[in-house]
Amino acid sequence: MSFFRRKRLFTILIGIIILVGLIGFSIRDRQSLTAPEQFAKDAISWMQQIIHTPVEYVSSIITNLDDMKNVYKENQRLKEELSQYQQTLYEIQELRKENEELSSIIDKTDSDKLDAYHPIQASVTARSPEQWFQQVTINKGLQDGVEKNMAVITGKGMIGKIQSSSQFSSTVLLLNGFDRSNRISVKVNLPNQEEDASGFILGYDKEREALLLEFTDYDREIKEGTFVFSSGLGGVFPKGLEIGEIKEVTMDQYGLSQVAYVETSADLSNVHHVIVVDRMMDTSTQGVTGEEEE
Numbered sequence: 001m002s003f004f005r006r007k008r009l010f011t012i013l014i015g016i017i018i019l020v021g022l023i024g025f026s027i028r029d030r031q032s033l034t035a036p037e038q039f040a041k042d043a044i045s046w047m048q049q050i051i052h053t054p055v056e057y058v059s060s061i062i063t064n065l066d067d068m069k070n071v072y073k074e075n076q077r078l079k080e081e082l083s084q085y086q087q088t089l090y091e092i093q094e095l096r097k098e099n100e101e102l103s104s105i106i107d108k109t110d111s112d113k114l115d116a117y118h119p120i121q122a123s124v125t126a127r128s129p130e131q132w133f134q135q136v137t138i139n140k141g142l143q144d145g146v147e148k149n150m151a152v153i154t155g156k157g158m159i160g161k162i163q164s165s166s167q168f169s170s171t172v173l174l175l176n177g178f179d180r181s182n183r184i185s186v187k188v189n190l191p192n193q194e195e196d197a198s199g200f201i202l203g204y205d206k207e208r209e210a211l212l213l214e215f216t217d218y219d220r221e222i223k224e225g226t227f228v229f230s231s232g233l234g235g236v237f238p239k240g241l242e243i244g245e246i247k248e249v250t251m252d253q254y255g256l257s258q259v260a261y262v263e264t265s266a267d268l269s270n271v272h273h274v275i276v277v278d279r280m281m282d283t284s285t286q287g288v289t290g291e292e293e294e
Helices: 002-027 035-109
Strands: 118-127 135-138 151-153 158-165 170-174 184-188 197-205 210-215 227-230 242-251 258-264 273-278
Touching: 184 210, 184 242, 197 258, 210 242
Parallel strands: none
Antiparallel strands: 118 135, 118 273, 135 170, 151 158, 151 273, 158 170, 184 197, 184 227, 197 210, 210 258, 227 242, 242 258
């Protein structure tokens, strides 16, 4: 047993000496590698290339996917910011329009034409959905002094009259809902003429989208582009309140009198703030003929 132990120990020592020699041989400075070293190095390099190529390809794909994901997120963020910008721009435009409308309402309230009347400012809260039933609802009623048949105007001109009132709201019948039962006494200012033309608004022509004006006892030429104003007869509408502009002048169906089609000065489809005109009017302004708006 002792002989075999010595032999095994001797073998281990010889192996250690050879290993140390190989290590020393491999780490010394040499001009060239041995054939086994070259083979081993080339084999390792080839294996590294085989492994590195698919790994790099997969890595590039993952990187591209991450970039596409980031671009998508950035695109979504930019779309949201653009949508918010457009919404803000729309709100600014609406506020600007509302500011202009309110300014015109204030100017109209301070107008000398309304000195004999008590203006009641109101806002539109609802509009009739039916196109043929032209009404809007305002937020002022009997508690605020609003009564039936009071005139309703905006800063640009007349839009209609109060059709009915409750305690805290009222319904306005717009001019494009007028018929012959809602006629308005008007005058047309004619420059270089001794007297103005007079007549009645008899309703709204839906085909022409204009008010129908019939003149009374006036056969002179009336030009297009002339403005029509309320005459003040009857005490419903203030004198000199702008209604619209004449777009066409012709004869009636019987050829007996002139009629005109009048485009309203106020935009009846875009009404937000109005003035209800309380008719605290001196009776001396009523016409001697006793004709009244109905």
